[in-house]
Amino acid sequence: QLQLQESGPGLVKPSETLSLTCTVSGGSIRSSTYYWGWIRQPPGKGLEWIGSIYYSGSTYYNSSLKSRVTISVDTSKNQFSLKLTSVTAADTAVYYCAMIDTITWSIFDYWGQGTLVTVSS
Amino acid sequence: QSALTQPASVSGSPGQSITVSCTGTTSDVGSYNLVSWYQQHPGKAPKLMIYEDSKRPSGVSNRFSGSKSGNTASLTISGLQAEDEADYYCCSYAGSSILMFGGGTKLTVL
Numbered sequence: 001q002l003q004l005q006e007s008g009p010g011l012v013k014p015s016e017t018l019s020l021t022c023t024v025s026g027g028s029i030r031s032s033t034y035y036w037g038w039i040r041q042p043p044g045k046g047l048e049w050i051g052s053i054y055y056s057g058s059t060y061y062n063s064s065l066k067s068r069v070t071i072s073v074d075t076s077k078n079q080f081s082l083k084l085t086s087v088t089a090a091d092t093a094v095y096y097c098a099m100i101d102t103i104t105w106s107i108f109d110y111w112g113q114g115t116l117v118t119v120s121s
Numbered sequence: 122q123s124a125l126t127q128p129a130s131v132s133g134s135p136g137q138s139i140t141v142s143c144t145g146t147t148s149d150v151g152s153y154n155l156v157s158w159y160q161q162h163p164g165k166a167p168k169l170m171i172y173e174d175s176k177r178p179s180g181v182s183n184r185f186s187g188s189k190s191g192n193t194a195s196l197t198i199s200g201l202q203a204e205d206e207a208d209y210y211c212c213s214y215a216g217s218s219i220l221m222f223g224g225g226t227k228l229t230v231l
Contacts (some may be wrong), residue, residue: 015132037220039222046124046168046208046210046222046223046224046225047159047210047212047222047227048124048222049144049212049219049220049221049222049223052192052218059219060216060218060219062219063210096166097127100220104155104157104173104176104212105153105155105157105220106155106157106169106170106172106173106212107157107159107167108169108172108178109168109169109178110168111167112166113166114166
């Protein structure tokens with residue numbers, strides 16, 4: 001059974017860089033029909049797609065975050081990562097990693113549990 | 122990329138039916154048969170309820186159905202149950218490997 005698990009600091013200072021890693025277990029990140037994505041949810045607010053990456057390294061970003069986001073993949077470790085620069089309090093959110101089916105463009109039960117990242121000094 | 126538009130809240134009594142709308146544009150909802158709907162209970166990850174506008178994943182109750190007309194997709198829940206109380210999000214493919222979520226709708230079962 002494929003599982004995803006986010007890891008990284010739960011507290012980041014304003015203006016610094018948020019860095020998270022998602023480890024995929026029970027399956028290979030080298031799939032031709034899935035993208036690996038990051039989605040976030042500020043406390044009490046809705047879901048926001050941040051961006052996605054294919055195992056080859058091709059990336060796709062939300063235009064509203066594109067200038068600050070980098071998503072990368074390490075196929076040798078079966079991991080993909082998120083970096084968000086120049087964070088502010090508005091970036092405080094639960095960050096989810098997920099496996100996106102590129103045929104249906106949906107996420108079928110393959111979400112990480114989510115990790116809360118708080119931006120505060 | 123603007124979020125898809127959903128009502129902030131809907132409510133219904135047990136046994137009734139409710140519909141949640143999701144309005145996009147000709148660049149997303151109206152261009153692709155790729156709207157999905159997610160249910161999210163507090164503190165939990167979202168759960169896929171509908172994909173490709175109207176298909177149900179295995180294990181999802183047939184009380185949940187999806188439809189679309191033009192730039193507006195809809196999620197209907199029939200025979201409301203207390204356990205259906207949750208937040209619901211639509212999500213559409215918007216071309217070029219981009220996804221777009223709606224703002225979310227809080228369903229209250231009275």
